[in-house]
Amino acid sequence: MVTLAEVAQHAGVSSSTVSYVLSGKRSISAGTRQRVERSIRALGYHPNAGARALASSRSNIIALIVPLRTDMYVPVMMEIAIAVATAARAHGYDILLLTGEEGPEAVRRVTGSGLADAMILMDVELEDERLPLLRATEEPSVLIGLPADTSGVTCVDLDWSATGALCAEHLAELGHRHVALIGEAPAVYERHTGFADRTLDGLRSRAGELGLGVLHRPWQGGYDAMATTLFRIFDERPRTTGFVVQNESAVEPLLAVLRQTGRAVPEDVSVVAVCPEQVAVQASVRLTSVAVPAQEMGRHAVELLVERLEGRDTDDVVLIAPELTVRASSAPVAPAR
Incomplete structure (x- = not known):
């Protein structure tokens, strides 16, 4: 030894x-x-x-609070969690994983037990009920996500507002004027989960500046639910030629139903996804996408937390700039026939 x-x-x-x-x-x-x-x-x-x-007088343990909900894409959450565990180990810390939908009670369990030196919290809502407890405790914490009010908390996240804007800009540059967002499950928006609301706001805001019409349709279900969703979109906006997908589970149902309705990608419609790189490149059509930097977010969160544990000042908010990679699913809008 x-x-x-x-x-x-x-x-x-x-x-x-x-x-x-x-x-x-x-x-x-x-x-x-x-x-x-x-x-x-x-x-x-x-x-x-x-x-x-x-x-x-430390446990050398970091508590990672990950509510695993049925309406969330679990592989992304787990990729972030693995990145947190790997980075924490490199700094000499182990991870205590707390799952479930306990909300503030999970924070109380950590602060009242002394089993962990600090916390990393995921699945952050705009008006997150855990924030008052985090602001009141001396135990360091970092959010992977951005609440509406970031005062008194340290956060790291992808710049989701810029992500939505980037998708709108790409489709506008290709000549698309009517765009639909296939979004997360309805419950994600009902909770006002930060990443979903900010992407939608960023897309709508930039689309308005660029003269794009935008429809937003949350989605949850299978191929039949996607067929119903697309029927509604084309019924309301027949000239829709651009789709933004922020729901990894919706990618293949969307591509399949578009094929079944005789719409080719990218000749008839363009598709841009906000998803992990692996999902984009393994789809039946290689997707133009903005990658979710799961590993970078996890690593940044640990680094910020270690700095706080060591008494060093940290930036209150770290936003990762989005990057769009063009692949086979987007092209200039086809001339009207």
């Missing part, structure tokens, strides 16, 4: 310096900290958890 003294010798520092890096009791220069962390990884050093907790 590798000892703390061996790590110190490998890094060329004193044993106390290694201890301070692990415990966070004293400020260590960035260069020294990185050298010690490299030695820890190179030697495979694992400090005794019990001794470390007693010495530092």
